[in-house]
Amino acid sequence: MPVIAVEVAEALANTAAVLGIVNGLQSQIATAQQTAILQDIQTRVDLLYSIATDPTIGNSAIIDKINTLTALLSDDVTAILTAIGSPTQTGVPVDVSSGSQSAIQSGVWAESISDSPEYLAGDILAALGTDAYYKAQLSPISVSYRPWFWLFPGTYPVTYDFVHNIDVPNCDPSTILAGDSMFTWLTRENPTFTVSLETDGEHVILQGPDEPVAIWSFLLDDAQFAALKSGIFPVASAAPIWPGIDKVTLGSATPFSGDVTVAGPMDGVLVNILTAPSKQGQFDFDGDVSYRNAGGLAFQSDNGDDEFPQLLGFVNAIYCPRSMTQAASVKVRVTPGVTGTVTPWTVS
Numbered sequence: 425m426p427v428i429a430v431e432v433a434e435a436l437a438n439t440a441a442v443l444g445i446v447n448g449l450q451s452q453i454a455t456a457q458q459t460a461i462l463q464d465i466q467t468r469v470d471l472l473y474s475i476a477t478d479p480t481i482g483n484s485a486i487i488d489k490i491n492t493l494t495a496l497l498s499d500d501v502t503a504i505l506t507a508i509g510s511p512t513q514t515g516v517p518v519d520v521s522s523g524s525q526s527a528i529q530s531g532v533w534a535e536s537i538s539d540s541p542e543y544l545a546g547d548i549l550a551a552l553g554t555d556a557y558y559k560a561q562l563s564p565i566s567v568s569y570r571p572w573f574w575l576f577p578g579t580y581p582v583t584y585d586f587v588h589n590i591d592v593p594n595c596d597p598s599t600i601l602a603g604d605s606m607f608t609w610l611t612r613e614n615p616t617f618t619v620s621l622e623t624d625g626e627h628v629i630l631q632g633p634d635e636p637v638a639i640w641s642f643l644l645d646d647a648q649f650a651a652l653k654s655g656i657f658p659v660a661s662a663a664p665i666w667p668g669i670d671k672v673t674l675g676s677a678t679p680f681s682g683d684v685t686v687a688g689p690m691d692g693v694l695v696n697i698l699t700a701p702s703k704q705g706q707f708d709f710d711g712d713v714s715y716r717n718a719g720g721l722a723f724q725s726d727n728g729d730d731e732f733p734q735l736l737g738f739v740n741a742i743y744c745p746r747s748m749t750q751a752a753s754v755k756v757r758v759t760p761g762v763t764g765t766v767t768p769w770t771v772s
Contacts, residue, residue, distance in 0.1 A: 719758035
């Protein structure tokens, strides 16, 4: 046999031997792994079995504890129902006039809450109920007009009897007039009440006419009432204009034949020129005459400051301040020989 063939045969035989060794090792490893897994499973099963059969925390122990708690709960429920007895049904009155219930009632409401002075629980309850009742009478006012019209009774009746004829003052802000003070407004709107000023001279108190007598204290002072009025009758923030003859109040006419000052306050003036020298010259506006160089006027503020002057001209003319909402006075200057009248007016 050739040498090469012999070497090949030997190599094949060696390879077969190695493969046999490898296969044997693989079989041994697989067997060892399976054995370890089975041992782990057995260990876990043994642990679970020991827990389930434990005399303290096992299944039987848990069932015993549940049965014990169930029995205790049943006993407690029975004891509670026995203590309650037969409750009064809805609509069936409870009689507390005698027996232990009456004693409990008397003991509760006769309990002294305070020693000096002594107040019993029943007295306190009655006082709270009276307070709540009378304050309930205020709800249409205190809720609707808070905080300007928060009224409260100054005194309550001595008796705790509930009465339903308590008088509530009328404090509707829509009835306030431009010239009202707080006192005149409340007096006019509450003719059956006795209205007077508190000792501070600002707050108004009202005493109702019927029994029980309720004394109401109106909480606004003069400054707060003025603030309320300013919202109803806002002060103009622009120079006045003529609103129409039916909406103004005319003052007294002051004649002039020279310089003159007319005191206000005023929202404007009406000027009527009666005579003027012919040398002044004139313009004709479709029949209305306006004189040239007849003079002028200047409105003056309440601080004594003069506004820029306006020229006189028309025989009948209207003038308003241009840089103030109301003038304290007006100063008139006329050319010699010019006569007429100046009449202040204010918006009504």
